[in-house]
Amino acid sequence: MINIGKINTLRVVAQYPFGYALAPIPQDSPAQDNIYDADQDEQLTVTLALEEVNSELKEGQEVEVFVGSDQRGDLYATLQTPKIQVGETKVLKAVSATNFGAFFDWGLDNDLLVPNDYQAQLSKRLGMYYVVHTFYDDKTQRILGATKLHYFLKESSAYLNEGDTVSCLVYAKTDLGFKVVINEKSLGLIFHSDAFKPLKVGQATEGVIKTIRDDGKVDVALQRVDKGGRDALQQAILDDLVAHGGISTLTDKSAPEAIYSHFNVSKAAYKKALGALYKQKKITLSPDAIRLNKTEK
Template identity: 30%
Template sequence: MEEVDEQMTEHKPGFLAQLTVKGQEGSRWILDGDDEDIMINASEFETQPEIGDAVEVFLYMNRRGELTATLNKPDMTIGSFGWGRVIRIDEKEGAYVDIGSSFEVLVNKADLPRVKALWPKTDDELFMTLRTDLGGNIFGRLATEERVLELIADAPKELFNKNVKARAYRLLPVGSFFLSTPETYRIFVHHTERENEPRLGEEVEIRIIDVREDGTLNGSLLPRKEERLGDDADTVYRYLTDVGGKMPFSDKSTPDEISEMFGMSKAAFKRALGKLMKEGKITQGDGWTTVK
């Protein structure tokens, strides 16, 4: 990958580097970092290296402020992007994320949604890169829309009306943006196409409702019509059984009555009653609906 090759010349925290084994000092090996020696724990090697061996490592600052190397290369580096798994949330600091290396990184709370209900939870995944502060300490940074557009794959027309698993990477009042996993298709879900707003990093199953000419997708988190019909019928039938098998609601009830009691439109209510009657589960008469 071009980004990785460029990083090989950087002996800075957050980058990959190709270094040469220079010697051993106690339980650590010394790597030649040109201007300074860089240490790596001997336990990182499955087999003992030899002086002069070249090794590919990831560089970071240890707790003593020393530039240190690890063979456990992360899923993203400064300049490249990947998915980081949330391992814990600190309400004062933000989200601590497993990047696939020897240590976790913090995504600062300033980078997370203002509404804490939309913060990621443990095991959600964030599409992100790495950054460092002035001291060289590594932090996580969420991918910007500009970079996402550079990294996404073109979606095929065959995805129309298919279900795709994806994770939310950007939340706006107008809707939610997702990246499919593992293909990295970009999917936009308008706020009218969802019942609840997903968390940042939450994985959901999205029905594709449009494949755009630019290769991106529009999706919906609402069930298909036939699925909604089944859910509405279940809601009505469950209510009927809970109240003893008879209710003073029918297809003659007003829209306001239906909305207040069942949270659905009159048209949806009538379709649900029709389904239950077709299945022989209910009867209607004199404004009442009764379980058979």
């Protein structure tokens, strides 16, 4: 089987003046034993243009290629590696636009079309980067892109649990917060109140599943907000004090950027951790410094 829009390992079954015919490797026999007979089913072959090949290929040789489709829906093979394959969601640059869609650079000679019907608002601004999902359209027999991600990715996921650490890709900013793609599989939201560091569309960041709502929608935080996360931050503060002779000038009055740079947490979380350590009599607080109590050294 040939997977359209993906990298395939195919076998050379014939050579023509203009290129090589490639076919799937039979699964019921070792790859080196039998050469696929292209006459059995011409629909299972795809052509690799001769000008793409630096050295002559032999019949029966295996080659790794990307299988794409042209404007007419005809398949072709290329040795070029695209920036995105069918089923993936990546950040791509808009390079041109027409009255029927926008074109994006996906690393191949022919740009990726995102038709108007699959575009989110303002995804025709040339030179801008957008989060694009790629799919194979059976109707047009073409590989297309979409910036309307909800057409392909769900806003809920059975595999996620609260507290899971996940990878996030920001794809939109709203009045509520930042919409993100979670693990390239589903959609979620980081509320503005949980976005303690600057975020922008196209930015990748690590997050933690904060809440899975009754309707299945997922809220993401940039830091752990459970007891495990609080305990880990408190211990990190103590370890940092020990490493610096029992004193730190990073207080609850410090800039949020300085706190995030040092501990990768929000100022609010840092202040809560300091308060907890103070109540436990592990540290002493002053306007200009934090000091580790002697019993903790």
